[in-house]
Amino acid sequence: MKKFYRMEGMFPPLITPFKDSGEIDEKKLKKLINFLLEKGVHGLFIGGSYGSYPLLTMEERKKLAEMVFAEVNERVPVIVQVATPCTAHSVELTKHAADLGAKAVASVYPYYYSAFAYDEKDLLGYFKALVDASDIAVHLYNNPKATGYATSTKFLLKLNEVGVTGLKDSAGDIMLLSEHIREFRNRGIDFSFAIGTTGMLLAGMALGVTGCVAGTANALPELMVELYNTLLKKNLEESAAIQLKVIEVRKLQNIQGFRPVACYSMLKMRGLDMGTCRKPWRELDPENYKIVEQRLRELGLL
Template sequence: MLKVEDLKGVIPPIVTPVDDEENVDEQGLKKVIDYVISGGVHGVFVLGSNGEFYAFDYENKKRAVEITVRHVNKRVPVYVGASAITTKECIKLAKMAEEAGADAVTVLTPMFIKPNEKEMYNHFEAIAKSTSLPVILYNNPDKTTNNISVSLLEKLSKIENIIGIKNTSFDFAQTVEYIRVTRDNKNFKVLSGSDYLIYATLAYGGAGCVAGTANVAPRLVVDIYEKYMAGDYKGAIDAQYKLIPLRNAYNYGSFPVPMKDCLNILGLEIGHPVKPIDHCSEEKLQAIKKVLDDLGLTNM
């Protein structure tokens, strides 16, 4: 089980390779895990947004989690996405993650429905109480249309096993406020969920990032964190700027396929996105290849 001091660094929300029937592909998943761990990441997050969590039934989710826990084999902490629309389903996923041996769960705000703040608080509180695992909140208002306000976050941070939040929002002022209102709470940390804002989040006292680009360029993303922590601020900001063209590649196709296409170009052979999402166009694939060439990743 994760201790709050271990919630840090670069945690990629790993892509989920699938077979021709769109079921979890074990060998592909193992390849992705080994690739990111060899790049020096500080954790692995399975069934996040980049992992197409919304696309899988319970059995596939369980399989993905069990494969990940077994294959990571305690090399780094394993975070499991336990996100769904209903509290009941999130609790079911959190219990499954705990039984499978995960180190922590990550829970997104509900999507499609619009809970008020009291309903949202009750939702996260019930999930936290259902498991002995640490819980990391996941705010992604662009995708879910629900936002964890600063005042709600302050209340949720007082729940014993809610130990952090990943903020995937371009409202950086909100990240700063999250950090400000929890600064004196030694049992709570704030992570960047936007790959544009890793350096900035660290500068304000954040603990690290959950970065989709770390699927593809783990070593570069790790450089931002490790150089910053070592006091090499120029090296860290240079690495941050170097990462931006890869983050921009998300615009080349429907989310979240660009990172899968990147990994296929790099030779990992992890297959297709789950329909209705499809691969990037041939023109955009060439643009992605140039980004990867410029980062020196295609020569590895």
């Protein structure tokens, strides 16, 4: 029997606060978790792109997960992203996440070689190993910018055959996402569809998406939760107004070319010091910080 978990709601992909020494700052991490939960997020997605997971060692990834689960204490569901370039390491992280109580694990394709060397059999074998590693659901985190591999509907159906029962889609292609949803629906396959491109949430939920992994929700959880809840009420006019504001914020986050780093500064603007990011990430330069702060004030978000 396939293991299933439907992601429903707004799940911030947690950023990872670091000390100047380079260590994970557990105190600040706890502060961030409680801030997000108080603002009404529906769950947490850890070990993702915003969490700087490729910059963490295996032990740091495990330690980070342990910190999060201890602080969350079952208040909301948690999904753990377990991708590595090595199947055995991803299996190890999957087992660890299951032991901690994760509702599901997610994984991008095993990156680097995925861009030019692997065929479908290699990738199906990787995901089959994750499915066989535990009793929790396995979702594909589709991020072709990071892996160099785009997911067709035909291949997503093959992944489902080996036990993958959900998708976190960050491809930014609403036409392809609609094809995925249509084909699974036509075949009567129960599958969890979540979106990782917040600018497409309005369109995605109209098609049948039930979850959202929104990096912006690290710094502005109220805005993202409001968008999700308004969409649930099918208030199109109000939803569109919020969606346009979210798109404006996402553009602001990209002022330095990389949206995740802006979240550290945006939280600082709100009085929440999240330490620093890990190099080679670079925090917002002073001039960019001022531009973002001023525009957020103009948007009524500070």
